[in-house]
Amino acid sequence: MDQHIDHQELLDIATRVGVSLLQNGAEIYRVEDSIQRIVAAYGVKEVDVFAVPTTIIVTINPPGGKTLTKTKRIYSRSTDLDRIYRLNDLSFDIVEERPTFEEIEQRLKAIASQPVYPLPVQVFACALAAFGFTLFFGGNLMDAICSLTLGAAIRLIGYGMDLFHTNGFFINTISSAVTAFLAVFWVEIGVADHIDKMVIGAIMNLVPGVAITNSMRDIIAGDLLAGQAKLVEALFIATAIALGAGMVLSLHRLFF
Template sequence: MKPDYNELLEIVSEMGFRLMLSGAEIYRVEESVSRLLRAYGAERGEVFAIPNCIIVSLTSPQGKPMTQIRRMPSHGTDIYLLERYNDLCRRLCRETPPFDQALESMRQIERTHKVYSLPVQLAAYFLGCGMFSLFYGGSPMDGLCGGICGVVIGLCLALTSRLGANLFFKTIAGAAASAFVALALTAAGVGHNSEFIIIGALMALVPGIAFTNAMRDIMAGDMVAGISKAAEALLIGAAIALGTALALGLIRTLTGG
């Protein structure tokens, strides 16, 4: 039985879209989509992805070309979803179930998706940032202050995300808020070294893997994707420095130091 190519196109681009939305790398999205196309028997299918767009195109046996473009909204990384969709994609390639069943399993994953509640996330910010303050050489009190600054960053990110701010602004706001709190805690005598506190808290904002993933994409030959991701990583790094400098500069001007 020949598959319905309209539905195939729909399913395949939905899968690519969901993979990318949960933070998959470009090459994983492209590879998964083209495997899926081959598994369902579409010989002439092409896929092209860059960080904010996926294009899937295929030609039906009658020689009629079809294309679908999906625009990516801004998204973070959700490892839980990524693993689930990756598993599903492998299963679809292996078993090639009917389309409505495939779509149903995607919706199933969306329904059973679980995220940590805000208090748990804030506790994670506290643990992560506090430990990094200790890691960079702070005293136990610095670790405590770093944790508090991490919680401030977490609250700040949650608030600005709800307002729909862009990544650059979110990073500046988070960095500035945490630097303010770090300086205030040091001035109050709770923390000892403001620099270790600030560095520890900043680790929640650094574009850690973004830069590495960008290099990976460049090496795989996806120049457009790689360069735009590398530019994003450098911009975020600059935003962190800008936000912190803003807070430090203001405080120093006000206190005349």
């Protein structure tokens, strides 16, 4: 659509798309490529983007205008593949159709405000995942049934601690510790048989598989700094999981 281009607004909109992608777990190359394509679609060919998991810096040099730079700090990140899909579609539509900035703003707000699954559905999904993984790793049917409570506890603890903006390291530590405690409880009262199978099956809900995969993709794509940052973050999550479960299991072995 033909329109007078406000380059500052163009910079703001493109950066917002990149920030939204990054906050929802997109790969660094996808974030940088989306921003570059959006800016180029409105006639600005000189654009430099630097993105890491915690920061985005975008610089554009409009023809006949002064250089503009915008920096955004990312404070929270999660993994929402549906929003990444919608933001990716928005990026392609911007490149092909060049809508007005008001239309882009409305679509960004719609994506940001789309409803998430209600808590009962999230709890059920985590419980079902724990059930399935417990069977997958060699647990029997009673182990899997008991692991339903482990998976549900993980989501409830995460939801409750998120309300207080708790650090992710402590959320994973407490969640894995409670998971191990419940597994020990079910075995000690004679309902289940295998602590290890239940713990492994339940904590698969916490394993940062997407983060590890994205870090490898970023490193292979040449985004070494961003890839290493994501890899370190994933290793910290793994450490938190091991720390929480390890403390409970060590105490159980020591006293029982």
